[in-house]
Amino acid sequence: MRIIRRRSWELPERAVTPEAVWRDRRAVLKGLGMAGAVAGGLGGGLLMPGRAFAYQPGDPTPDTPWTDLYPVKTNPAYTDPGRPVTVEKTASSYNNFYEFGTHKRIWPDAQKLKVQPWTVTIDGMVDAPQTLDADALIRRMALEERIYRFRCVEAWSMVVPWSGFPLADLVKLAQPKAGAKYLRMETFEDREMAHGQRSIWLPWPYVEGLTMAEATNDLAFIATGIYGKPLPRQHGAPLRLVVPWKYGFKSIKSIVRFTFTDERPVSFWEQLQDQEYGFWANVNPEVSHPRWSQAREQVIDTGEEIPTLKWNGYGDQVAGLYTDIRDGDRLFR
Numbered sequence: 001m002r003i004i005r006r007r008s009w010e011l012p013e014r015a016v017t018p019e020a021v022w023r024d025r026r027a028v029l030k031g032l033g034m035a036g037a038v039a040g041g042l043g044g045g046l047l048m049p050g051r052a053f054a055y056q057p058g059d060p061t062p063d064t065p066w067t068d069l070y071p072v073k074t075n076p077a078y079t080d081p082g083r084p085v086t087v088e089k090t091a092s093s094y095n096n097f098y099e100f101g102t103h104k105r106i107w108p109d110a111q112k113l114k115v116q117p118w119t120v121t122i123d124g125m126v127d128a129p130q131t132l133d134a135d136a137l138i139r140r141m142a143l144e145e146r147i148y149r150f151r152c153v154e155a156w157s158m159v160v161p162w163s164g165f166p167l168a169d170l171v172k173l174a175q176p177k178a179g180a181k182y183l184r185m186e187t188f189e190d191r192e193m194a195h196g197q198r199s200i201w202l203p204w205p206y207v208e209g210l211t212m213a214e215a216t217n218d219l220a221f222i223a224t225g226i227y228g229k230p231l232p233r234q235h236g237a238p239l240r241l242v243v244p245w246k247y248g249f250k251s252i253k254s255i256v257r258f259t260f261t262d263e264r265p266v267s268f269w270e271q272l273q274d275q276e277y278g279f280w281a282n283v284n285p286e287v288s289h290p291r292w293s294q295a296r297e298q299v300i301d302t303g304e305e306i307p308t309l310k311w312n313g314y315g316d317q318v319a320g321l322y323t324d325i326r327d328g329d330r331l332f333r
């Protein structure tokens with residue numbers, strides 16, 4: 001991961017192929033009856049980044065069985081993030097999803113993610129191990145909308161309205177045994193579908209973990225939607241974690257397995273570089289990343305630089321989780 005040096009709209013390819021051009025090209029191809037041929041066949045690297053896609057960031061999420069559930073009711077406790085909500089198109093075209101590439105413009109490639117069928121396994125130290133379809137799981141939960149601040153370890157941030165359910169509700173469903181101390185979460189593994197997973201220097205699958213106290217904190221959320229729609233693929237459809245007091249990499253996408261365990265999970269980034277990405281990863285402006293300061297952050301749509309808040313401003317709700325843990329509010333441990 002690198003710190004951003006340019007704002008998203010300053011990326012050179014964006015300047016060369018502004019969106020109006022992609023849209024025009026799409027309209028022209030459609031007129032010629034070629035849109036499908038290009039998107040499915042010739043597309044590839046040749047036309048990047050002006051590849052013709054039926055879907056563009058900000059459009060309704062295509063091909064998901066969950067559209068009827070949205071929009072969901074707002075949770076009044078999380079309607080005031082204290083900052084403007086990020087422009088939807090910006091949030092959904094500036095993503096980290098290493099399964100599809102190491103750059104921020106993964107949204108076209110992420111459209112290859114097949115979201116159905118999608119099986120979720122809940123196992124480990126639980127009284128109710130189960131394997132269920134994502135659709136069944138999502139329909140079983142009471143969905144709500146929450147607007148959260150989100151801070152990536154790369155020092156950029158956004159504010160987005162997530163739809164989903166509290167992670168605590170999934171914990172209830174699982175009925176963990178008394179000995180369970182951690183929740184380990186895992187992303188899908190499919191090298192055919194997700195070409196980034198062919199990079200053997202990365203420790204696939206993506207794994208993340210929380211303590212049980214963190215997992216049952218009211219802020220810990222499983223997002224199934226964003227901006228009042230089912231999650232677009234690039235945001236980690238069909239379900240992903242959101243833990244807004246921690247750096248963004250903890251918020252694991254496209255989860256297939258929830259395992260309750262008494263062993264602390266080793267996360268993807270920790271396995272790759274434990275000197276830089278620790279288990280706790282709580283947002284903390286006082287603890288620098290070894291290669292850059294965490295004191296400030298850049299807002300992705302306006303480019304404004306603002307001071308970073310400890311626990312991303314959620315200390316009232318989470319500081320208590322770390323009183324007994326030495327260095328628990330730091331990036332490493």
Ligand SMILES: Nc1nc2c(c(=O)[nH]1)N[C@H]1C(S)=C(S)[C@@H](COP(=O)(O)O)O[C@H]1N2
Pocket residue numbers: 091094095096097098099151152153187206234235236248249250251252253254
């Ligand atoms: N499976 C998986 N989950 C992931 C990532 C990833 O590469 N793969 N990137 C993480 C990082 S570094 C960030 S900042 C957020 C980005 O979420 P967004 O693209 O929805 O904004 O997803 C996190 N979850």
Ligand SMILES: [Mo]
Pocket residue numbers: 096152153154247248249
């Ligand atoms: Mo991140």
